Amino acid sequence: MKRSATRVFLSVAAILCFSNPFAKAQETPQINQFFYPDLLDAKLKVGKDGNTRLIWDIVSNHGTNYTGSVLWILSPGGSLLATGTPNIPANVGFGKNNEAGKSVFNVSNTILYAQASGNTTVALLFGQENDGTSIGLWTYNSAGNLIASVTYGPYGSFVVHEAYFDQLTGKLIVKWRQQNGTNLFTHLVWGVNEFGGIESIAGPFGPFPNIELGKVNLSGKNQLWYWMFPKNGTPDHGINIWEISPNDVIISMATYGPF
């Protein structure tokens, strides 16, 4: 009798606990990412051919004088198959500055992707600032020869807010944005193929008050935009997902939350 009373008491306590409004979880869609998420991670990649692509940063004078970078292609056994020709020039830049102006990434401003074709695409994130005004792209073939090169920008007050390789397709996502006021931005995103050719353009969209654009991924040539709302003012957020065709037409929208 005493044991069953204890069970009933504990059950009631558990129900009260879960139904208590103070115990409510805060829902936030995790759609944000670092400015250049690949900057530290994308100096070494293994392609579908099993070969490793590796970037050497050439720095002299105790790490203060960056003179450029070199691409190496290595076999699975570690044999050197090819070196990139030519070297990546030093004006790509070395390290990014944080908001306090202090260098936070002591690596070259390069990210690479080992394409399914055997080519290696290197994105060049010029400058010390996160929101750089220009971006470049070089592609080497499997023998290390440079076969494509392009530089985009500067374009007015638009800056490259984020740039990264879509891990599924190997295409470069370039997120441009223009500031139109405090926490107000107009967004425009390019999908760029392994040769630096623009394949999809979406935007500009906005500026939308109190809405934040998070990741952008690719589904084929279509872009998937993830918005978080509201950006500020409440711990609970919802998510809105847009699918945009390569010629800048919104195909679908889906909204979830806030719950």
Next chain:
Amino acid sequence: MFESYLRPLLLLLAGAVVALLIQWGISNRSQSSRVAVPASTPALTLQRVEPVLTPNQSNETPVPRETVLRAIQKAKSQFAIEPTASPPTMSMQPDGLPLGVRRDAVNLELYKRLGIPPPLINYDGRDIGQEATQMIQTHREPMPFPGVNPNASVSPMPFPQSVEEGNEQAKAYALPSPSPSVQ
């Protein structure tokens, strides 16, 4: 009486002549041997091996150490693989394009409409390294964002609640001319 004095005198004289001949012969031989030996032949002497001085031990330039280091560096440079660019040798595909290049790499029509130069693609197998390097080292003046109306009035707008509303909002940025089509 005279004969008794003459005999020893002649013997003495003959002995002196013989001695002179021997001396001449010896001196002549030593001269010829001196010519046969080259003057530059180093003398075989034992030298004391000096200990290698570190810079802290001596202000003088440590020549022997530098020489050794130079030799080591030279040997290293001959054998070590350094991360430098290799000379370009372009492999070609059966379709006549360089290895890794595709004919449809770039949508040129799109670039024509955007009004910006397309990527530099190596379609013919030449070395584009210098051209590409110059391309990213050249200072560029800012230009309006390609494909976007620079005169569009940018003001905060409500977040669209439908596909139609979103596409309608996007028209605010469209260029007066037909917008560039990617497909």
